[in-house]
Amino acid sequence: MSAAKGLFKKWLSNLDAMKKQIKERLNAVWNREAITEEEWEQLEETLIQSDIGPRLAMEIIEELQATKSEHKDWQSCLFEKLYSIIEKNDARLFPEADPQFSKIVVLMGINGAGKTTLAGKLARFFKDQGEKVSLVAADTFRAAAQEQLEIWAKRAGVNIIKSSSGTNPGAAVFDALQLIKKRGDTVAIVDTAGRSHVNKNLLSELEKLSKVIYREIPSSNVENLLVIDALAGQNAFLQAENIAKFIPITGVALTKWDSQAKGGIVFRIHQELALPIKLVGTGETIEDLFVFDPEEFVRAIVY
Known part of the structure; x- marks a missing residue:
């Protein structure tokens, strides 16, 4: 199990390029009083380029806009939104297998x-x-x-x-x-x-x-x-x-x-x-x- 965890962490490190782009854009604008429409569109495009798809990218931007207006941090918002999508992902293989069969x-x-x-x-x-x-x-x-x-x-x-x-x-x-x-x-x-x-x-x-x-x-x-x-x-x-x-x-x-x-x-x-x-x-x-x-x-x- 520990070896599997190590491999998973090794794989996760390959996400750094995508993560860096998103974090840099959000950190750059989040502490400002207002974010322009053009900046929101640029952030949405960054999300789409990360293979997340236009539908989900738009949902995330809407959540972030609401979070910004409530003066909350963007990381908690983004984590909750993304995790809500895949938290019920069941990665088990053969969860109900009959031991009498291969x-x-x-x-x-x-x-x-x-x-x-x-x-x-x-x-x-x-x-x-x-x-x-x-x-x-x-x-x-x-x-x-x-x-x-x-x-x-x-x-x-x-x-x-x-x-x-x-x-x-x-x-x-x-x-x-x-x-x-x-x-x-x-x-x-x-x-x-x-x-x-x-x-x-x-x-x-x-x-x-x-x-x-x-x-x-x-x-x-x-x-x-x-x-x-x-x-x-x-x-x-x-x-x-x-x-x-x-x-x-x-x-x-x-x-x-x-x-x-x-x-x-x-x-x-x-x-x-x-x-x-x-x-x-x-x-x-x-x-x-x-x-x-998923977590x-x-x-x-x-x-």
């Missing part, structure tokens, strides 16, 4: 989102908790995808279940589930093929794969995680809206978080998509993964 994580998202890398990190995460873990290669049409997953399986020290090239992904997952049951694996992480959110054929394939899993495993033991690049911006919302029509998304995993990711996307995902942020990954090492903590996240931005 737990299945399905990773889905567009090409390049970082699904395979996340699969490896997540495998180590569960292994460190004492789980017996297997990685399942459900991207059966790209040999390179299975090879990459095999590298991560070795790094994590877990099993990998592969199928011959060209195998139907649903059939591959069905066979994997039978093997998992036979071996007594407690967690399986399914690495699916990258899917454009506008390709209905690929999304239908994902839907069939999901139905195979639900026939074998209760929904309480399935996490369908949408893997989103932290820099994806508006495209992330289009992905979620379309994929959710074919398969129930239980949470979001944000990947590729580095000094360029600004943080605001966390609030937009939670507010506009009503999806919990479950995991955040940064860096290329297998340890760079942690469970999202620490907001404190890091505001204070």
Whole structure:
């Protein structure tokens, strides 16, 4: 747990650029008697540039204007507003799992989102908790995808279940589930093929794969995680809206978080998509993964 906290703090330090911009603007004007309309607009633009989105940026400015008129400090106001959005974020994985069944994580998202890398990190995460873990290669049409997953399986020290090239992904997952049951694996992480959110054929394939899993495993033991690049911006919302029509998304995993990711996307995902942020990954090492903590996240931005 302490190691996870350390990683979270390391990640939070990457928010400094966004935090500095916002704090400098607010500190510069807050102690003055009046803030001009142009200055409020500039502050709103700064918030939008932090990936927070126009809707929330406008709400925050309205709250700050009220706070200013009441001669209160801006930090308490901003903390309360941002925390109110994500305080109910439930980052737990499998909170109501049935111990009689294996737990299945399905990773889905567009090409390049970082699904395979996340699969490896997540495998180590569960292994460190004492789980017996297997990685399942459900991207059966790209040999390179299975090879990459095999590298991560070795790094994590877990099993990998592969199928011959060209195998139907649903059939591959069905066979994997039978093997998992036979071996007594407690967690399986399914690495699916990258899917454009506008390709209905690929999304239908994902839907069939999901139905195979639900026939074998209760929904309480399935996490369908949408893997989103932290820099994806508006495209992330289009992905979620379309994929959710074919398969129930239980949470979001944000990947590729580095000094360029600004943080605001966390609030937009939670507010506009009503999806919990479950995991955040940064860096290329297998340890760079942690469970999202909303209060620490907001404190890091505001204070």
